[in-house]
Amino acid sequence: MTAIQTIGLEYVYADGTQALSGVNFEARAGEKVAVLGPNGSGKTTLFYHFNGLIMPAKGEVRIFGENINKTDIDEVRRRVGLVFQESDNQLFAPSVFEDIAFGPRNLRLSHDEVKKRVSYVLHRFDIEAIGKKNPANLSAGQKKRVAIAGVVAMEPDVLVLDEPTSGMDAGGINDTLGILEELNNEGKTIIISTHDSDLAASWADRIYILNKGKVFRSGIPKHIFSDEKLISEAGLRQPVIVQTYREFRARGISKGEVPLSVLDFMESMENIKVMNIRCAIAGCDLKTGDKVSLEIRDGMLVADKGSDGVTGIAMFNGNKGEDIAVKDVVGNLQHHEGKITVIRVPAVIEGGSRAADMEKIYGFLDKNKKQKIGAMGTSAKALMNKMELKCDFEFDVIQSAMLAALRGLDVMVFASGGMADRVVEKVKERKLNCRGFNI
Ligand SMILES: Nc1ncnc2c1ncn2[C@@H]1O[C@H](COP(=O)(O)OP(=O)(O)OP(=O)(O)O)[C@@H](O)[C@H]1O
Ligand SMILES: [Mg+2]
Numbered sequence: 001m002t003a004i005q006t007i008g009l010e011y012v013y014a015d016g017t018q019a020l021s022g023v024n025f026e027a028r029a030g031e032k033v034a035v036l037g038p039n040g041s042g043k044t045t046l047f048y049h050f051n052g053l054i055m056p057a058k059g060e061v062r063i064f065g066e067n068i069n070k071t072d073i074d075e076v077r078r079r080v081g082l083v084f085q086e087s088d089n090q091l092f093a094p095s096v097f098e099d100i101a102f103g104p105r106n107l108r109l110s111h112d113e114v115k116k117r118v119s120y121v122l123h124r125f126d127i128e129a130i131g132k133k134n135p136a137n138l139s140a141g142q143k144k145r146v147a148i149a150g151v152v153a154m155e156p157d158v159l160v161l162d163e164p165t166s167g168m169d170a171g172g173i174n175d176t177l178g179i180l181e182e183l184n185n186e187g188k189t190i191i192i193s194t195h196d197s198d199l200a201a202s203w204a205d206r207i208y209i210l211n212k213g214k215v216f217r218s219g220i221p222k223h224i225f226s227d228e229k230l231i232s233e234a235g236l237r238q239p240v241i242v243q244t245y246r247e248f249r250a251r252g253i254s255k256g257e258v259p260l261s262v263l264d265f266m267e268s269m270e271n272i273k274v275m276n277i278r279c280a281i282a283g284c285d286l287k288t289g290d291k292v293s294l295e296i297r298d299g300m301l302v303a304d305k306g307s308d309g310v311t312g313i314a315m316f317n318g319n320k321g322e323d324i325a326v327k328d329v330v331g332n333l334q335h336h337e338g339k340i341t342v343i344r345v346p347a348v349i350e351g352g353s354r355a356a357d358m359e360k361i362y363g364f365l366d367k368n369k370k371q372k373i374g375a376m377g378t379s380a381k382a383l384m385n386k387m388e389l390k391c392d393f394e395f396d397v398i399q400s401a402m403l404a405a406l407r408g409l410d411v412m413v414f415a416s417g418g419m420a421d422r423v424v425e426k427v428k429e430r431k432l433n434c435r436g437f438n439i
Contacts, residue, residue: 001028001029001064001065002026002027002028002029002062002064002065003027003028003029003030003031003063003064003157003158003189004025004026004027004050004061004062004063004080004158004160004189004191005025005026005027005060005061005062005065006023006024006025006026006046006049006056006059006060006061006062007024007059007060007062008022008023008024008058008059008060009022009023009024009025009046009049009056009058009059009060009061010022010023010056010057010058010059011042011045011049011054011056011057011058011213012057013045018213019042019045019213020042020045020046020049020213021212021213021214022059022214023042023046023059023210023213023214023215024215025046025208025215025218027158027189027191027206028189029064029157029187029189030184030187030188030189031189031190031205031206032180032184032189032190032192032203032204032205032206033189033190033191033192033204033205033206033207033208034191034192034193034194034199034200034203034204034206034207034208035047035191035192035193035194035207035208035209035210036193036194036195036197036200036207036208036209036210036234036236037193037208037209037210037211037216037234037235037236038211038234038235038236041210041211041212041213042210042212042213042214043162043193043210044085044162044193045213046210047082047160047162047191047193048082049061049068050063050080050082050158050160050191051076051077051080051081051082051160052068052073052076052077053082055068055069056068056069063076063079063080063158064079064157078107078154078156079156079157079158080156080157080158080160081103081151081152081154081156081158081159081160082151082160082161082162083147083148083151083159083160083161083162083164084147084162085162085163085166085193087135087140087143087144087146087147088143090147090150091135091136091143091146091147091150092135093135094134095131095132095133095134095135096122096127096130096131096132096133096135096138096146097118097122097131097132099135099146099150100117100118100121100122100146100149100150100153101114101115101118101153102150103150103151103153103154104117104118104153104154107154117153117155118153120153120378121149121150121152121153122149124149124152124175124179124378125145125146125148125149125152125175125176125179126145126171126175127142127145127146127149130142130146140167141167141168141169141172144164144166144167144168144172145168145172145175145176148161148164148176148179152179152183156188157188157189158188158189158190158191159180159183159188159189159190159191160191160192161180161190161191161192161193162192162193163192163193163194163195164176164180164192164194165177165194165196165199166194166195173395174394174395177199177203177395178376178377178394178395180192181376181377181419182376182377182378182416182419185377185418185419185422186418197225197231197236197237197238197239198239198240198241200221200239201221201225201239201241201242201260202221202239202260202261202396204221205220206218206219206220206221207219207220207221207224209224209230209234209236211234211235216230216233216234217230217234221260222257222258222260225238225239225242225258225260226242226257226258228246239260241259241260241261241262241264241265242258242259242260244265245258245259245265245268248268248269249268253269254268254269255268256268261399262399262403263399263402263403263406263430266403266406277315277325277326277327277329278294278301278312278325278326278329279301279323279324279325279326280292280294280300280301280302280303280323280324280325280326281300281301281302281303281321281322281323281324282302282303282314282318282319282320282321282322282323282324283295283302283303283304283320284304284305284320285318285319285320286303286305286314286317286318286324287314287317288314288315288316288317289313289314290305290313290314291305291306291307291311291312291313292304292305292306292311292312292313292314292326293305293306293307293308293309293310293311294309294310294311294312294326294329294331295309295310296407296408297408298370298408298409300407303324303326309331310329310330310331310332311329311330311331312326312327312328312329312330313326313327313328314326315327337405337406337408337432337433338371338404338405338406338407338408338409338410338411338433339405339410339411339432339433339434339435340401340402340405340410340411340412340413340423340427340432340433340434340435341364341371341410341411341412341413341434341435341436341437342412342413342415342420342423342424342427342434342435342436342437343361343364343412343413343414343415343420343436343437343438343439344415344417344420344421344436344437344438344439345377345379345380345383345414345415345416345417345420345439346379346416346417346439347377347379347416347417347418348378348379348416348417349417350417352378352379352382353379353380353382353383353386356379356383356439357439358387360437360439361383361387361439364412364437365389365412370409370410371409371410371411371412372392372393372401372404372409372410372411372412373389373390373391373392373393373411373412373413373414374391374392374393374394374397374400374401374411374412374413374414375391375393375394375397375413375414375415376397376398376413376414376415376416376419376423377415377416377417377419378416379416379417380414380415380416380419381394381416383414384414392404393413397413397415397423398413398422398423398426398427401413401423401427402426402427402430402432405427405432405433406432420436421436423436424436
């Protein structure tokens with residue numbers, strides 16, 4: 001099903017600026033779509049059409065198949081939530097709490113439901129401490145968090161966010177992307193605009209590039225970013241991972257499809273022996289020319305004297321614990337992969353962390369104290385807090401877990417509700433060792 005569609009959409013501002021010239025756009029229900037394009041290319045103007053802030057003068061906008069001109073505008077705004085590029089255009093109430101409560105109250109929800117939603121987003125966006133402040137007195141990044149929280153609290157079917165991460169710190173970006181991931185997993189359609197090619201490449205299911213009010217190109221990230229000429233003609237930057245890959249490929253080190261994540265990039269180099277030299281930590285004092293056996297311990301490659309398993313030759317003297325180089329490596333280190341254990345934490349609607357069997361979790365943890373821990377989604381993160389467990393990965397958890405496993409570390413991923421199935425599916429796609437448990 002199509003969530004939002006525009007057909008031949010045109011828009012001219014009062015001063016005669018032609019901002020959109022025949023835009024055909026489509027976001028299917030449940031998709032994550034990123035719109036890229038230089039300043040002034042029409043992203044904001046297009047987004048204003050998605051919830052009826054600007055009505056189409058020429059062409060058509062359809063919301064879940066219905067022509068927006070023929071749909072009740074309150075219904076459109078209930079289904080499509082828009083976060084403005086400039087937070088000052090969005091925030092107006094005397095306190096952060098009131099601002100976030102405004103939308104849900106407008107939906108005529110009960111007092112308790114409004115309160116519940118507001119406390120949820122205050123917690124989720126880590127803005128509880130500023131709940132009583134006047135939004136006008138917040139920093140730019142804080143304003144953005146509040147503006148996004150306000151729209152999330154309305155629980156629309158489609159979230160449209162105009163440059164959601166610009167001006168945010170790392171924690172804000174992680175919180176925002178984390179919650180968008182969770183909402184998308186619940187079936188919501190997410191549309192963002194961004195100037196961040198790295199983000200678009202790793203995040204989006206589909207990308208639209210706008211240029212001078214027209215769709216310059218649309219497609220899946222892999223196709224878009226493998227076309228170097230297209231990216232430069234569109235006035236965009238290549239993701240850093242793609243630039244690095246091209247350099248590696250030119251030197252004969254990488255091969256295959258353009259990678260869009262660190263994990264893909266590592267795979268582009270698989271089985272290619274660069275110079276057959278590995279960096280390792282000396283497990284004991286070593287001398288130049290010593291035959292060593294290599295092993296991954298706690299994610300580090302360690303060289304000890306010996307001739308078992310994967311072997312190599314120490315290239316220079318090294319004391320125990322120091323970095324050394326090993327040449328003529330024979331054997332495959334791949335079989336030292338760690339395993340990934342996925343623990344499904346009941347989703348918030350299933351009772352959340354309160355419904356989790358703590359004894360069972362402590363049982364899992366005791367068995368392997370050295371493992372890394374990741375948490376995805378609200379109830380899993382709440383459980384981590386409750387158990388006072390330190391999370392090693394809170395963002396990009398699936399990829400981080402797989403990279404750690406490839407380095408030989410065991411990983412335990414706590415994932416909320418349906419997100420757990422996604423993790424297991426993704427890990428198995430890469431043929432890594434993975435088990436899933438309910439708690
Ligand atoms: N209120 C307005 N009146 C006149 N022209 C406008 C108005 N708002 C935007 N424009 C013009 O419309 C065009 C598209 O602007 P828009 O804000 O949609 O671009 P954008 O892609 O969102 O850019 P940015 O990356 O800077 O946010 C630009 O040429 C801009 O100057
Ligand atoms: Mg804009």
